[in-house]
Amino acid sequence: MKNILQSIYFYLDTRFKLSDLIQFAKKKKVPEHKHSFWYYFGGICLFLFILQVLTGILLLLYYTPSVDSAHESIQFIMSQVKFGWLMRSVHSWSANILIAAIFIHMFSSFFLKAYRSPRELTWITGFFLLLIFLAFGFSGYLLPWNELSFFATRIGSDIAGTLPLIGNHIKTFILGGTDVTGATISRFFWLHIGILPLLTVMILGIHVLLVQILGMSKPIGIPENKVKEVPFFPNFILKDSLGWMLILALIGVLCVFFPWEIGQKADPFAATPIGIKPEWYFTFMFSTLKIIPAHIFSIEGEMIAIFGFMIGGLLWMLVPFLDRNAAKERRSPVFSFIGWVVLLYIVVMTAVTYLLPGL
């Protein structure tokens, strides 16, 4: 038995140069220090993405993207297909957990200043990945064609429509028409399973490759002697898998006890239900738009907010080039402070959406 395995390994090794790979993995070291807990979130994001791909592919088997049958096919998956409820619930739950993990991963990298030279591109690709996954969330939310998602999409695209000059063109492009229709489902479906996965694979490839080439970043100011290095394989990878298993168990429990809801089929002619809101990860922007006064210095408040988010996002992406201290391996408390303000803002505004729905 052992001989057979060995000869198979030998056969593959001579063709794929497996031992070189293993050698690389064994040589690769991961720093271990008091903040190294945060390293695992990158792996968790990757794992959840793989889970998304697998369950997504399985859902494709029964889902049909059209007004007539989108909702019905989800209902079919949830009630008729064996374990369909599990697949869909895993897809929905892990999508939400994935977005949360991405945010954690981003903020931990921010506070540890992992974006500083030479990892600027890792940060920027990561930022693009965040945008892509938000787009995944936005497009995927509509696909079950239920009441909530229908109106959330309508509101979301209306916000894009308020931009001057190009707003309406963007809205028409997103929706494939002037309103949320069957054309929108096709378009979102096309984005969700065609364009976005393609972009993800490319950008994620660069992101992961950069991590492999440059190694993990060490926090500023941790003395060299306090940093232990552990081999990537098998130590780090085993710890990573332990994290994955715990996440998986969490998802399993969530899916059994809180299967993802199907909701009412969308009726485009119905009145917008009260208290409609987007997915939780958009709510901080949504609440801002609700709170901001209608006019600030005779400019439309909504417009200011949208531009604010766009400029804020751009600055956030360019942080590696703005933070001169971190680039020189010096502490940069100003940026840490900005990070805390942004985080606090997001948390408070998200909480406001759920705690003060009447706002």
Next chain:
Amino acid sequence: MKARKMRKIINLLSIFFLAISIFSLSLYAQKNSCVECHQELEDELLAPVEAFKIDIHQQFGLSCADCHGGNPAEEDIDLAKDKTFKGAPQRFRIPEFCASCHSDSRYMRRFNPRIRVDQLDIYWTSKHGQLLKKGDTKVALCTDCHAAHGIQAATHPKSWTFPWNIPQTCSRCHSDTNYMKDYKIPTKQWDDYKDSVHAHALFEKKDLSAPVCNDCHGNHGATPPEVTSIAYICRQCHPSAGELFSQSPHKKAFDEMELSECEACHGNHKILPPSDEMLGTGEKAVCIQCHEPDSEPYQIASRIKEKLDAFIKKIRHAESLLEQADRQGVEVSEPKFMLTEANSTLIFVRNLTHSFSLMEIEEKIEEGKKVVAEVTNAGEAALREAKFRKTGLIIATCFIFLLSIALFLKIKQITKKTPNESP
């Protein structure tokens, strides 16, 4: 010779004049001096011209003179209003004014062979007609419901007499407390009707077959139905309930006490969707209006209600089982299909309560209970299946946990070793 020539000239001339006069006459025939004049006028003298544009009479080629007489070919106002001119009829003469054509079957046949020609006769039997005969001109007559010059066919959705406009047409007078003051009749029919199951069907479901005022009161012969005839009117659409009632012991009792049948329990204008609470001996039960506690009928009523409630409870229980199972992803289309049969039985039984026969109702309920029992069994089986799946998932989760523990141990083992291995 001369005479012949003269004759020829006269002949030619006469042909010439004849041709001219025919030509000019045909020109005059297209001319309508009524419209030409009234168009220049204002307010109530202009209104008929404006309204008549959508009038059904206009669509059938009739014009002012066909009702009002006169000669529209004449330019001059005095010549136009010749001795055939009738002008606007006095209010109390309007019914006859309209009937001069509408009661003439030979005339009406030219336009619509199916139209009725007895409206005037029927009108004189109506409450409105009777009062008009006595000289009360406040009552409704043709133009009050059909308009005077903007008359549209009853099948036109904008017509005052289209089903969903009728309640408003009637209520223009009947809901006006001031206007109705002298007649000493209620004015809240429209408000009552608004809450009724019929109004709901008409206005919310846009179901044109739902009854409006005229379906029970008649239109041209509008009169409140007499106590004895209410039941027949309801039976027009609800024959089965009526038939069951007629065979029940209540029929004789109601007749003797001169009670209206359906109306006694269901009301008149405010006919709410019937609820099970109307049965039995509860607070909202209609049975207790007549039946003394502890009398035999009182107990039967209470038994019927009990039986029905128990049956409904069984159905709802089965339904909730299926819903739970469905939510947990178990295939239950077969028992759901069976449940439609049970629901059919329930609706049948609810109608059957009009027989007030405990035996008949019990029999039918027993039949339905058998079906419900099957559905309940299927639902329970489906829930067991769901539980089995959950167990499966717990097992899977256990494996994941075991794997996590194994990984943890392995990590510990490796990290213990590494310091020794790495220099």
Next chain:
Amino acid sequence: MNRRKFIDFFLGGSLAGTVIAFLYPTIRYILPTKQTEAVIKKVTAAKLGELAPNTSKIFKFGTSPGILINTSDGELRAFSAICTHLTCTVIYESDTGTILCPCHNGRFDLSGNVISGPPPAPLESYNVEISGEDIVASKKG
């Protein structure tokens, strides 16, 4: 068996268990289900020759009943068997050649239109096709 070997065995075993716990639902998911389409638009109502002229049959269209009627002229017609009044299941009354809802005596003709009684709307009619030995009813449009 030493500690190291035990841990390896434990790791391998639980990994195998986890993999199986993943594969089982996945495979069950991929295998075709009883109901093959998400939206039922077509269903086999009866076999050819099953219905004598002037008789009918209630069949299952998804989770709701349909009625297939073989008229006295031997023509096949299918409708939703749900009465438009209060959703009772309708029956075919052979001596009058009409469809009757027994709950409130609503009556429909063989085009599904209301003849009398309380139903507010006609019955939804289905297309009927014969495919091999099967009589297939399908939703219109």
